[in-house]
Amino acid sequence: MDGSNQQGMSDELLEKEIEAALGVDPSPEFLPRLRARIADDRTHAGWTIGSWRWAGAALGVVAVTLGLWLMRDTAPVSPEQTIATAPRRAEPGAPAANQGTPPPAFERLPLIDTAASAPRQRVVESVPRARQSAPDAVAAPLEVLISQDEAAGLQRLFSAIGDRRIETSTLPDLATALKPPEPIADIVVEPITINPLAATEGE
Amino acid sequence: MHEHAERLTGSLVTADLELEREFEARLADSSRLAFRVAFSVLRQREDAEDIAQEAFAKAYRSFRQLRDRTRFRAWLVRMTWRMALDRQRSNRRRSTHIVAAGIQARLGRYEEATADVVVARERAEHLWNAIEALPEKLRLVVVLAGIEGHDMHEVSALLEVPEGTVKSRLFLARKQLKERLSWMAATSRE
Numbered sequence: 001m002d003g004s005n006q007q008g009m010s011d012e013l014l015e016k017e018i019e020a021a022l023g024v025d026p027s028p029e030f031l032p033r034l035r036a037r038i039a040d041d042r043t044h045a046g047w048t049i050g051s052w053r054w055a056g057a058a059l060g061v062v063a064v065t066l067g068l069w070l071m072r073d074t075a076p077v078s079p080e081q082t083i084a085t086a087p088r089r090a091e092p093g094a095p096a097a098n099q100g101t102p103p104p105a106f107e108r109l110p111l112i113d114t115a116a117s118a119p120r121q122r123v124v125e126s127v128p129r130a131r132q133s134a135p136d137a138v139a140a141p142l143e144v145l146i147s148q149d150e151a152a153g154l155q156r157l158f159s160a161i162g163d164r165r166i167e168t169s170t171l172p173d174l175a176t177a178l179k180p181p182e183p184i185a186d187i188v189v190e191p192i193t194i195n196p197l198a199a200t201e202g203e
Numbered sequence: 204m205h206e207h208a209e210r211l212t213g214s215l216v217t218a219d220l221e222l223e224r225e226f227e228a229r230l231a232d233s234s235r236l237a238f239r240v241a242f243s244v245l246r247q248r249e250d251a252e253d254i255a256q257e258a259f260a261k262a263y264r265s266f267r268q269l270r271d272r273t274r275f276r277a278w279l280v281r282m283t284w285r286m287a288l289d290r291q292r293s294n295r296r297r298s299t300h301i302v303a304a305g306i307q308a309r310l311g312r313y314e315e316a317t318a319d320v321v322v323a324r325e326r327a328e329h330l331w332n333a334i335e336a337l338p339e340k341l342r343l344v345v346v347l348a349g350i351e352g353h354d355m356h357e358v359s360a361l362l363e364v365p366e367g368t369v370k371s372r373l374f375l376a377r378k379q380l381k382e383r384l385s386w387m388a389a390t391s392r393e
Contacts, residue, residue: 018349021327026238030252034234037256038263
């Protein structure tokens, strides 16, 4: 470009042109819309914070519930516990100071009651039943479940099976053996018909 | 203890209200500036209003964190400028350059298209093209100096650069614009 052209466009003229080009005003609705947008943002921000709080609280409740449920369910129940859940019976000669404290409810016990005075047997309790009876176990000591001779017999049986001295196929089917007795058919009582007595002679 | 909590809550509410009031004052003071900055890039009223709104919404969200509130205008200008440039790029990706017929519709479709108006629009279009062709730093200085009669000091405050830098940038920008728009001086003399 030549110098004469550059001189022709004065700073003043240029500024005037630029100011005229930039002197555009927003529409009259612009400011109200802008205020509405800010108000909307304000409400939205409040809602977001509130919802996060609620979500956090709900999540906490769910976590605690889940934790409690898992703790309750994952408590290991050994096979022995399914057989015997009774606390150890106190020794006759035990010091009196120990009698004040209750025995632990789910203390692991041996299968066999070593006490000679184990008089009787009891059927093995199932797991849920054992859980249900836990508070009761604290309250009242349970009895020994299997007698000594029966336990010895069972041990012999298991060792014989383990040594393959007994063929398990020859054993009676447990399912059949433990099958509940067939229900007794209803007793049908025939209707009793009473025939009128014939008049006897002489009456 | 309860009274202390109430006092604390009360002071927080008061602080929030003060903040709201302050932002409202800034909004009333700077909304046109934001619009014009956006318009200088986009040259379309609707788009410029959109960008100005977005910039203000963004500013509102971060207003509490802005330590030096006196720098609000500078902050807003830079943010609006950046956002407008982004929008311009995305607009360009979406459509090809808008032709003169389209520009006429954008600049003022309600006015009568007399010969003078057409000439004025054509001049404005050339001016805009010349401004757009400037390097970004020079372009922003020219735009800010042309808005609301800002002087060197105000432009340097808005851009947070020394006045000397603004002066030299403005000089360079005007020189380049004059070169590109020399024919306009000839037509205006006629």
